[in-house]
Amino acid sequence: MVDERDPDDTLLELGEALATKVSAAVPAWVVRCVEARLSPSVPGRDSIMAQAVVAGERARLEVAGKLRTLLVADVDAQPSTPLAVVRAAVSYPTEVLRRAQVPPGPRDPFVTERFPDDPYGLTPASLQAMDPGLGEPAIAWGAAKAMAHRRRHRGPA
Numbered sequence: 001m002v003d004e005r006d007p008d009d010t011l012l013e014l015g016e017a018l019a020t021k022v023s024a025a026v027p028a029w030v031v032r033c034v035e036a037r038l039s040p041s042v043p044g045r046d047s048i049m050a051q052a053v054v055a056g057e058r059a060r061l062e063v064a065g066k067l068r069t070l071l072v073a074d075v076d077a078q079p080s081t082p083l084a085v086v087r088a089a090v091s092y093p094t095e096v097l098r099r100a101q102v103p104p105g106p107r108d109p110f111v112t113e114r115f116p117d118d119p120y121g122l123t124p125a126s127l128q129a130m131d132p133g134l135g136e137p138a139i140a141w142g143a144a145k146a147m148a149h150r151r152r153h154r155g156p157a
Contacts, residue, residue: 007148015071023064025131027056033093059092
């Protein structure tokens with residue numbers, strides 16, 4: 001069976017679904033990032049975690065806006081990727097940890113070079129690493145983007 005759907009329409013539909021799922025996952029990711037770097041006995045832990053919840057919501061709003069802008073753009077006008085948008089949001093848990101004076105841990109030199117603004121090593125390697133439920137939607141969106149690009153620049157498959 002041949003799929004007759006327009007690849008651009010498919011890309012837009014999958015992009016909307018991906019943006020919704022990623023945006024929904026961001027707050028919990030921010031909280032997990034902070035929680036993972038805090039000692040269970042750190043003074044003021046409850047207050048720090050409350051700050052993480054607020055930071056997670058701020059991150060969600062930023063990521064949602066940037067993702068929607070990116071994913072509704074024409075396939076040839078998408079200067080970035082959903083993962084790059086999420087990676088930029090690492091500033092939210094980093095800010096909470098810095099304010100709490102949590103010392104950064106040792107980092108691999110390669111990671112330090114690639115992500116110099118991430119002293120805590122929070123940058124996800126993939127959307128699935130941020131949230132396991134994002135793996136399949138991210139792959140589907142990537143495949144749809146490849147198909148839309150191929151159709152436009154190489155003709156029908």
